[in-house]
Amino acid sequence: MRSEAEKNDHSLQLVKKYLEAGCIEEARLWLGFGNIEYLLKLHEEKMKKGGFNMSNMRERFLEHGIPYDDIDVEMRELIDVLNFHLGFTTRFCCYGHDDWTSPYVIFDDSVRDEQIYSLASVICKDWRDSIHFNKWVRNRGGEVASSWTMKIGKLFKNDSPAKLQHLKRVVEVFKSV
DSSP: OOHHHHHHHHHHHHHHHHHHTTTTHHHHHHHHHGGHHHHHHHHHHHHHHOOOOOOHHHHHHHHOOOOGSOGGGGGGHHHHHHIIIIIEEEEEOOOOSTTOOOOEEEETSSSSSHHHHHHHHHHHOOOTTHHHHEEEEETTTTEEEEEEEEEOOOOOOHHHHHHHHHHHHHHHHHHHH
């Protein structure tokens, strides 16, 4: 179990990564709104040292036709990892804004069954009931279409800090794949 100092250090490292990528909103979410002065100080220090590197998440999304500004702030890092680290094209996501709703992702129709099975075989070993993959089959303009969905199955009240922390842990697992 991590000590309080280790937890704080880990949080600061994550905030620094967000700032380096130019993701101010995500850094603010991780720190919590009560620490905005500290966030701004880190931002100013980074700008004095030459600004953000060009791995800016927003720019990367827009270059690939992903509507960064339309994506729930809480979901951006997961979408970044899925699309650019793991190579899964996503089409839609939602953090779940009502109590007891789960974050979910809808993958592009081009994502193949074998890709999902491969990912699930790694992810679901450790996350048994917390991540669910489902095939969504539907009628689209008279044609049968199918897409994979992924639901992060643990339920929280919407304003619970535990919901965001759980999603962040899931993101870290995906980064390790």
